[in-house]
Amino acid sequence: MREFSKKNRMKSDFATTHVHCILPMNKFNYTLMKKIFSIVMMTGLIFVFSGCDDWLDLKPEGEVVLEDFWQDESHVMQVLAACYQSLTEGGAMERMLMWGEVRSDNIMPGNLPNDHGAATDMLRMMNFDIIPNNRYAQWGPFYTTINYCNTFLHFAPEVVRRDENFTENRLRSLTAEVLTIRALSYFYLVRAFRDVPWIEQPSIDDDQDYRVPKSPEDEILDKLEEDLRYALIYARETFETNRHTKGRVTRNAIRALLVDIYLWREKYEESVAMADAIINDSQFSLVSGEALLQQVFYSGNSTESIFELQFDTDNRFNQVIYNFYGGSGNTIGHWQLNYNLVSPTNTFRIFNRPNSGNVIESVDDIRQKDFARTIVDMVFPFKYVGLRTESAAGVSSYFYRSTTANWIFYRLSDIKLMKAEALIQMGEAHYAEAMDLINTVYLRSNFDEFQQPLLLDHYNSRLELEGLLYRERQRELMFEGKRYFDLLRIARRENNPGSLLNVVARKVTSLPTDKLSSMDALYLPIHISELRNNRALEQNPYYLLSDQSINW
Numbered sequence: 001m002r003e004f005s006k007k008n009r010m011k012s013d014f015a016t017t018h019v020h021c022i023l024p025m026n027k028f029n030y031t032l033m034k035k036i037f038s039i040v041m042m043t044g045l046i047f048v049f050s051g052c053d054d055w056l057d058l059k060p061e062g063e064v065v066l067e068d069f070w071q072d073e074s075h076v077m078q079v080l081a082a083c084y085q086s087l088t089e090g091g092a093m094e095r096m097l098m099w100g101e102v103r104s105d106n107i108m109p110g111n112l113p114n115d116h117g118a119a120t121d122m123l124r125m126m127n128f129d130i131i132p133n134n135r136y137a138q139w140g141p142f143y144t145t146i147n148y149c150n151t152f153l154h155f156a157p158e159v160v161r162r163d164e165n166f167t168e169n170r171l172r173s174l175t176a177e178v179l180t181i182r183a184l185s186y187f188y189l190v191r192a193f194r195d196v197p198w199i200e201q202p203s204i205d206d207d208q209d210y211r212v213p214k215s216p217e218d219e220i221l222d223k224l225e226e227d228l229r230y231a232l233i234y235a236r237e238t239f240e241t242n243r244h245t246k247g248r249v250t251r252n253a254i255r256a257l258l259v260d261i262y263l264w265r266e267k268y269e270e271s272v273a274m275a276d277a278i279i280n281d282s283q284f285s286l287v288s289g290e291a292l293l294q295q296v297f298y299s300g301n302s303t304e305s306i307f308e309l310q311f312d313t314d315n316r317f318n319q320v321i322y323n324f325y326g327g328s329g330n331t332i333g334h335w336q337l338n339y340n341l342v343s344p345t346n347t348f349r350i351f352n353r354p355n356s357g358n359v360i361e362s363v364d365d366i367r368q369k370d371f372a373r374t375i376v377d378m379v380f381p382f383k384y385v386g387l388r389t390e391s392a393a394g395v396s397s398y399f400y401r402s403t404t405a406n407w408i409f410y411r412l413s414d415i416k417l418m419k420a421e422a423l424i425q426m427g428e429a430h431y432a433e434a435m436d437l438i439n440t441v442y443l444r445s446n447f448d449e450f451q452q453p454l455l456l457d458h459y460n461s462r463l464e465l466e467g468l469l470y471r472e473r474q475r476e477l478m479f480e481g482k483r484y485f486d487l488l489r490i491a492r493r494e495n496n497p498g499s500l501l502n503v504v505a506r507k508v509t510s511l512p513t514d515k516l517s518s519m520d521a522l523y524l525p526i527h528i529s530e531l532r533n534n535r536a537l538e539q540n541p542y543y544l545l546s547d548q549s550i551n552w
Helices: 028-042 073-088 090-102 116-126 140-162 168-193 217-234 242-247 251-264 268-279 289-299 319-325 366-370 412-426 428-445 462-477 483-494 498-504 513-517 528-533
Strands: 009-011 063-065 107-109 305-309 335-337 372-375 378-381 386-390 396-400 407-411
Touching (some): 168 217, 217 251, 289 386, 289 407, 319 378, 498 513
Antiparallel strands (some): 009 063, 305 407
């Protein structure tokens, strides 16, 4: 292990500091990195590992010296927990929602933040009017997670030598979790920015060069695939409790991420094969439509959950969900659903929609009532927010939760629909299987006794079948941070931003004309602070060549 001088001594009064470093930036990150070891020892870090686990009981007394930290397995586990916890912090959670939802056709402004700057930045991103000083274009929270992961990968192998009870096999298993968390973080960055800096060394040395240029998207995704294939060998199938199995990285969590990455990269056969490994695992099953809201989104860790961030009422509160979607005492969050999607007369509605066979899709779809609450001509997110009951007369009552919701990365219905998307792209011979998968998800939420499966004969072209697939993904996965990435996948496949922008135009009436011809406009700008601190970075092309650029 690298030797450190006494200047690396850390005081425990750093313990409650929240590290939101922006990497790779400047030498200030070195000081922030040193704080990690106090943070992981003092914070509870029990969102995933709470319960009977005793390995979090270590408390620092006085000062902690960096080279004295990595001595036994308990230290390794604390940094592993920090990797998970960093994803639950507000900065990361905000970006999972903002990057995956707000630029899509799903989201319109609700009760925007009281902070005028935050409200302005949110509204501008919502309307595709993004400039490089938009706070939601800052990538720091994900690089904080990556830095925790890199720190683990750098130091944990030394503990095998120091702690005879910490075996090489145990290290490989934990490394599989960390590599997956890092890969998930990079996948968010790649989908949002395309090319980003690839960092695999922790910020631990005053002499490190933090001026790191961007790496091409394909190089990063190649590395992620390599890491995940390694992780798949050594990861655990399950853990001792259901909460840990759903809340920590398992082989199926890795497979789910690979399904997504392969689909993004148009590796359709690989995506299907990885999806099959999950679908054929008997531990997963779709929850019934009547229980979907309660079991999947209210209670969490359901039979269809593959990987979800664990929040605990006493220790971790999902403040971002509360702010954006609502909760007890906050029935109108920052966002509402685009009313055009549920208007009974709008051409682009996703419920009660006729197809080419004059069959109406989703006439009595329970998701329209469970996932969103309609009040006159306003529709507010309700998924994650509470529970709904329905009287014999069909009148809904909505009860808002005062507890907190987990955040789901992947669940079985998502995997089935990603497999269906890959099958459609593989050609007509696979359309029937794709339709069966779509129907499996569709029928569990359209369970009227007279409901019939959707028929392939009513979708007479690949374009129509794709339309059905994406409507079903929109109905099933609204507010789960998926929709914008779905639209971006289509645009990338067509190498044309037109289809995405045509969809977004359903809520934005004045898109700049230059966006209509630029794929670069579909990605975020690099934030001005990143460019100032790291002169090796270059701005994303659209924001240099258009009126979206600003003076640094």
